[in-house]
Each structure stands twice: as C-alpha cells, then as structure tokens.
Amino acid sequence: MSASTKKQSIYEPDQEGLYFPRPPVFSTVAEERQHRRERLAAVCRIFARYKFEYGFAGHVTVRDPEHPDLFWTNPFGMSMSRVKASDMILVDHAGKVVEGKWAVNQAGFVLHSAIHEENPDIIASCHAHTVNGMAWAALGRPLDPITQTACGFFGHQAVITEEAGAVVVERGAGFAVAKAFGDAKVAIHQNHGLFSVGRHSIDEAAWWFIALERACEIQLKAEATGSPLKLVAPEKAAHSAKHLATPFMGWLHFQPIYDWIIRTDSDLVD
Numbered sequence: 001m002s003a004s005t006k007k008q009s010i011y012e013p014d015q016e017g018l019y020f021p022r023p024p025v026f027s028t029v030a031e032e033r034q035h036r037r038e039r040l041a042a043v044c045r046i047f048a049r050y051k052f053e054y055g056f057a058g059h060v061t062v063r064d065p066e067h068p069d070l071f072w073t074n075p076f077g078m079s080m081s082r083v084k085a086s087d088m089i090l091v092d093h094a095g096k097v098v099e100g101k102w103a104v105n106q107a108g109f110v111l112h113s114a115i116h117e118e119n120p121d122i123i124a125s126c127h128a129h130t131v132n133g134m135a136w137a138a139l140g141r142p143l144d145p146i147t148q149t150a151c152g153f154f155g156h157q158a159v160i161t162e163e164a165g166a167v168v169v170e171r172g173a174g175f176a177v178a179k180a181f182g183d184a185k186v187a188i189h190q191n192h193g194l195f196s197v198g199r200h201s202i203d204e205a206a207w208w209f210i211a212l213e214r215a216c217e218i219q220l221k222a223e224a225t226g227s228p229l230k231l232v233a234p235e236k237a238a239h240s241a242k243h244l245a246t247p248f249m250g251w252l253h254f255q256p257i258y259d260w261i262i263r264t265d266s267d268l269v270d
Helices: 030-048 108-116 131-137 171-179 200-222 234-244 245-263
Strands: 059-063 070-073 090-093 097-101 122-126 157-160 187-188 193-200
Touching: 030 059, 030 070, 030 097, 030 122, 030 200, 030 245, 059 108, 059 200, 070 108, 070 187, 070 200, 108 122, 108 171, 108 193, 122 200, 131 193, 157 171, 171 187, 187 200, 193 200
Parallel strands: 157 187
Antiparallel strands: 059 070, 059 122, 070 090, 090 097, 122 193, 187 193
16 A cells, blocks of 8 residues: 655645655555445544444444445444444445344434435545534534634535434435535534535544534533634635645544554454
8 A cells, every 4th residue: 555645735744754644545446445444443443432422323334445335334233442344344225234244223324325325425424422413413503613623614514404303214314314415524413413424535524523523512612601602704714624624634633543543452453
C-alpha cells in the first residue's frame, strides 16, 4: 500500500522528510476490502470507548469496494467494544446476510440500506443513540454556527422530520429518511438521533459523527446558560466549512483516534 502525495491541506508540511498521514492507495480490491473492514471495526471500538453504544442500537456501514450494492456492517447483538474486523457481516440491500454468521440489525439495515441505495456516492454511514445527539434531535432544529466545529456543518446538515421518533422497519419509510438526507454530510433525525456519512471513506463518516455529537453537546451547554448565542457570520461559517471540513480533513481528524485504538486494542485485527 502506498500513499497519495498530493498536498490537500494547509496542515501538510513543506519540510521534506517528515511523516504526515495521507489516504492509502490500494493495489488490489482485496486489500481495500480488508482495509475497510478493519476501519469499520475500529470505528465500533471507538464508539464504544466514547460511550456512543446503547444496547444493540447503533450501526456503522461501508460499501464493499468490488460490489457497491453490498455493504459491511457490525453484527447485531455483539458489543461494539469487542468487534473485530473478522466479525463484520456483508449484507445486500434486501437485508440478506451474504457473508458472516451473525444476524443484521433490521432497523439499522432499513435506514442504512436506503441511505446507500438512494445516494450511490455515499461510501459509509454511522448512526448511534448518543445522549447529546438524542437530546438535540428532540428539538428538531439545525445546529447554529457558534463554534468552528459547528461551522463545519454549515450548509451541510439536514434536519429530517420524516418518520420522526418511529422505529423504522419498512423500506418505504427508510427511503423517505434517505431522500431527506440529500447532499448533507450529517443529519439530525428529529426525536431519534444523529447520522453521518462519508463520500470518500469510513474515517470521514466516523469523524463527522464524533464532531456532530460534540457540537450538539456544546450548543446544549451554551443554550443552558440562558445568554443569547453569538453566531459566526454566514460568510465566515461557509469559509470554515469549505476549508476546515473537507472530506480529507474529516479523514485526517480521524487518524490520531485510529492510531490510539490500534495501540490499545491489539485484538482488533485477527
């Protein structure tokens, strides 16, 4: 595996000889598939560490690089804290497990399948029932641009009211949610929780979810003070989103977290 050397952000050093994370380039489909499975398992472990897991609620998906109508997801009923790359199951859009021994989360499948099918450019998706995400979703409002983190979602967040608060188990309902997602990178599903997607990598989708949960927490705390919020001007918020919240920047933000989890969880890849 080699890495792309094209400069994609102002953070990349001009000085030669320094290590700087860059997205991998794969020589075979099998290599890319294994990479995606390993990253998906890492996202599960990280979400568990961040206390995003809530019973069996919560699911992450990534397309298979060879068969884009199939996607890998975490097995139903297995704690995210112990998921390994080899535990991932391969599922088709009809909810049939093509590879793997564990069942699939049917509610998770309906939404994720619809998101992937309705948006062929989306590679990966994350959803979890987080405390701050569920609390903010209950308000049915978009996040305000009050921090650089929140500005990253300026113009790229959706508030979905379709099937608000319902357990989505029918494909038609799943497509209603997916269509409302549009070209956003994250979605606040009213009375439910948060969704994020990556159009280039699972790393990107994971970081958007982590950042979105943090932005919800910050706004809830800011509003709890009772003082008026000071908003970032729209043109400055758009500038931040354009330069600090690109797919590459989402991928890059995730790399220190991935480095942490592979150093602490030696059994992640078996």
